[in-house]
Amino acid sequence: MKSDFNAYNYLLQHDIKPSVQRLAIINYLYEHRTHPTADEIYAGLIDQIPTLSKTTVYNTLNLFYQQAAILSLTIDDKNVRFDIDTSDHAHFKCLNCGKVFDVPAVLDSVTAIALEHGFIVAEKHLYLKGYCSSCNESPNK
Amino acid sequence: MKSDFNAYNYLLQHDIKPSVQRLAIINYLYEHRTHPTADEIYAGLIDQIPTLSKTTVYNTLNLFYQQAAILSLTIDDKNVRFDIDTSDHAHFKCLNCGKVFDVPAVLDSVTAIALEHGFIVAEKHLYLKGYCSSCNESPNK
DNA sequence: ATCAAATTTGTAATCATTACAATTTTATAT
DNA sequence: ATATAAAATTGTAATGATTACAAATTTGAT
Structure with a gap:
């Protein structure tokens, strides 16, 4: 059973140019509804994209947030967490x-x-x- | 016109032993309803208590929070802010x-x-x- | 194929907060 | 009062998340 989530279109709908890294990160958020931190996302993708930089993860998440593609949660006073579910x-x-x-x-x-x-x-x-x-x-x- | 806030009793009511530093910090929060950060509180009190340490401010705010004497706000993703108003x-x-x-x-x-x-x-x-x-x-x- | 723009990367810097050990203050027992 | 133990405060160093920045890589348009 494959995911019905079209990461490519999701990014385009939010005026974000798709790239390997961006697609991987948005897919990770779609598949992991645990409100992960930037570090958790990085750790979850480094095997799949060995060249991935933590800076890219931060940059990308900030971009997604600016484009309202994801939520940025400050429920934790240590780390920011992210959520692909932007509904109320x-x-x-x-x-x-x-x-x-x-x-x-x-x-x-x-x-x-x-x-x-x-x-x-x-x-x-x-x-x-x-x-x-x-x-x-x-x-x- | 002097404040009707009894900082001494307020601390005792929350099982906090009063001290010069603790009284100054809780008074600062009573008088400044701007939801200040630890650093802002430190800056606001250093003239009044020249020996004040930033560590003491952090320790004290954490103590107040543990004793439910203040709220700890994470509305800002950079700093924690504090609020003496614990009502809903x-x-x-x-x-x-x-x-x-x-x-x-x-x-x-x-x-x-x-x-x-x-x-x-x-x-x-x-x-x-x-x-x-x-x-x-x-x-x- | 070439050049410019955008993206990614790695390293170093920033900055809020905490850890920790030393010092000072406070409380208690004699 | 005085000695002593406990609590509180302080200063410095460490931690750790995030960002700054410049170099390298990739992408897109001519």
Whole structure:
């Protein structure tokens, strides 16, 4: 079963010129919905593209973000994480295992409030932190 | 007109032993609702406490955060920002001037959704990004 | 095939934050 | 008060994510 995701067209739709590196990175994000860091993406692709530079990963992710092809998450105070899903949803980070999960959420009301205050909203980030069901059942500390 | 904020009691209420440095830092946060960074707090207090160390500022802010006396904001991907207001509210960061504003918000419904997914929620952060009314009226670029 | 522009790469720099050991201050027991 | 232990503060060095930058490579257009 092959992926129905057309990385090439996805990049073109966001005015990004495709390249081997860019296609690999966007595909990685499509296949790994774990909200990976730049370093994790680099580690996941270095075998496939042995010449890959970490700078390219950072440059490319910044480009994707500027073109609104991906989200940039600051739920972690150490690293920025990335998400190919740009639809309206929230994120939950487990303080025990560190995993970041998706949580369905509608944030229209908050945008409306911001508008009432004269703010023009370009991005909305809802970050929840606590303990996921696995860690809650068998706490590791 | 003097402040009605009792920094001493505020620290005691959060099981924090008061000290000159801790009182100065919590007072700074009470008086500066700009969501300052550790570095900004240090710069704001070094004249008043010439022996102050930046490490102490970081240690103290981490202590305050652990004791739930302040919020730790990751709306900025460069620095962590701090907020003495621990009540339920959102934050808006202007992508032009960089200022971080408070926005009233109620996030109970999202907490409920997270609970349905088996998550135990300890913290909620709603970050909006865009352009504030000042920057919107006279764009700087 | 040639030249210019865009992309990628590797290395070094930046900068926020933390680690750690030494010093100073505070609290407690005698 | 004084000695002593514990806690807090300090300064310096280390860490680690990200960016700056210049060189090398690739791509695209003539």
